[in-house]
Amino acid sequence: MTRSIAGRLALMFGLAVTLVSTIAGIALFAFQSAQIKHHKREELSARFQIVERMVKDSTYAAKWQIISGKLRDFTPPDGSLYFIVESPDPRFAFQTGALAAAQWKGPREGFGKAIMPDRKYLTLARTIPAAGERPAVRLVIALGRKYVDETETGLAVGIAVMSLLAILTVAALGWWIARRGLAPVDRLSEHARLLGAENLTQRLPTETLPAELSGLVLSLNGALDRVADSYQRLSTFNADVAHELRTPLANMIGAAQVALSRDRSVRELEEVLQSNLEELDRMRRIVNDMLFLARADQGEVAANLTIRSLANETRKSAEFMAPVMEEAGVTLEIDGDAEVPIERALFGRAMTNLLDNAVRHGTTPGRIIVKIAYEGDAASIGVSNPGPAIEPAHLDRIFDRFYRIDPARFNDGESHGFGLALVKAVARMHGGSVFARNEPGRICIGFTVSRTDRSKEEIPRHGTLIQ
Numbered sequence: 023m024t025r026s027i028a029g030r031l032a033l034m035f036g037l038a039v040t041l042v043s044t045i046a047g048i049a050l051f052a053f054q055s056a057q058i059k060h061h062k063r064e065e066l067s068a069r070f071q072i073v074e075r076m077v078k079d080s081t082y083a084a085k086w087q088i089i090s091g092k093l094r095d096f097t098p099p100d101g102s103l104y105f106i107v108e109s110p111d112p113r114f115a116f117q118t119g120a121l122a123a124a125q126w127k128g129p130r131e132g133f134g135k136a137i138m139p140d141r142k143y144l145t146l147a148r149t150i151p152a153a154g155e156r157p158a159v160r161l162v163i164a165l166g167r168k169y170v171d172e173t174e175t176g177l178a179v180g181i182a183v184m185s186l187l188a189i190l191t192v193a194a195l196g197w198w199i200a201r202r203g204l205a206p207v208d209r210l211s212e213h214a215r216l217l218g219a220e221n222l223t224q225r226l227p228t229e230t231l232p233a234e235l236s237g238l239v240l241s242l243n244g245a246l247d248r249v250a251d252s253y254q255r256l257s258t259f260n261a262d263v264a265h266e267l268r269t270p271l272a273n274m275i276g277a278a279q280v281a282l283s284r285d286r287s288v289r290e291l292e293e294v295l296q297s298n299l300e301e302l303d304r305m306r307r308i309v310n311d312m313l314f315l316a317r318a319d320q321g322e323v324a325a326n327l328t329i330r331s332l333a334n335e336t337r338k339s340a341e342f343m344a345p346v347m348e349e350a351g352v353t354l355e356i357d358g359d360a361e362v363p364i365e366r367a368l369f370g371r372a373m374t375n376l377l378d379n380a381v382r383h384g385t386t387p388g389r390i391i392v393k394i395a396y397e398g399d400a401a402s403i404g405v406s407n408p409g410p411a412i413e414p415a416h417l418d419r420i421f422d423r424f425y426r427i428d429p430a431r432f433n434d435g436e437s438h439g440f441g442l443a444l445v446k447a448v449a450r451m452h453g454g455s456v457f458a459r460n461e462p463g464r465i466c467i468g469f470t471v472s473r474t475d476r477s478k479e480e481i482p483r484h485g486t487l488i489q
Contacts, residue, residue: 028197029197032197043184054177055174058174074148077161093116103164104163105118132147132148133145142167206230225243323452324452325365332471333358352390354392358394362401362473364452365452372444377405378441379442383465393406421442423440445469
């Protein structure tokens, strides 16, 4: 099968016309052939009636000689017509002998066929009752089928030739029509060749497009928008990762250079090593978080799920955060509870990040409220802290990696920008989602967890985290 759409359409048109013309040709041939045979039978019947009257009037042997002479005169020399009179009395018989070797097919009375090696005949036979001296005789007239055969052959050839011309014409017209109809696709292909990473804002044109292509082009443009956004985020992500890793590397290199600039005591070298160890630990956490997010993006789901009280698990995370919360003068209130299947380690990681985010970005001293409730097929965990409202444009982005509402705090050293992105990953691994909204005087950020046990789902493995 050709890979060209125009070629396929031309072939389909050709096949359709072939089928239709074949059926129509067969029907037309059958109809015309039946009409020709019908006319030949009428002609044969008319000739038979004339000869039949002559035979009926010949009741004496003396008159039969005249009838025999007329039958000879009626018989053409080309052998296209023969007359036969079969009689038990030789005086009333007539036979030319030309059909003596013929094979007769059909009934003795009525229409039949006589087949010779070089010719076929349509025959009509009837018995004429006895009258006078003439006994009952059987009159047979044989009319040659040469004209019928030649006409049928010519008709078949004509139908075949016309059908072939029609097939070729329709296929050519179908190809031309398809090419004309697909011209917008060719124009789109030309525009698509101009798309590239160097010009991510260019889109396929939507003007003067047929209705069948408008939806496809709009979908493609939407996909290009998403690709451009992902490309931009990836570029930003790479730059941010390089920036995050550059800082601890620069710190370690600077500390090592200072330590090597002159002789140092063991105590001083230990301090340099301790500082470098802290920077290496920071780099390890960044790499671990990146690997974790990569696994979540590739569809990994939470395993080892057990049904737990979310309020109790939240209290355990709060105990871990207690020193930080006390130092900031923050109190915690847990409102509601839900029991759903979770992976405790992942849930605790997400809650710790949310509580840490609430402490660092909330107004202190203050109160953090954790609201837990069932919402349909999921359980919702929202952490709200006092603080000014976040602009809607930022609400949609705060779960992005390295995204900070205040760029001035990029290098504050408190976080490397993965906190809420990890919360989103944990929610997705539990079949849930994340949310962020402004409340009167407060900001609520949280996630949902599916109430369905997903522990039996196939979990793709893509390596292990660096510990």
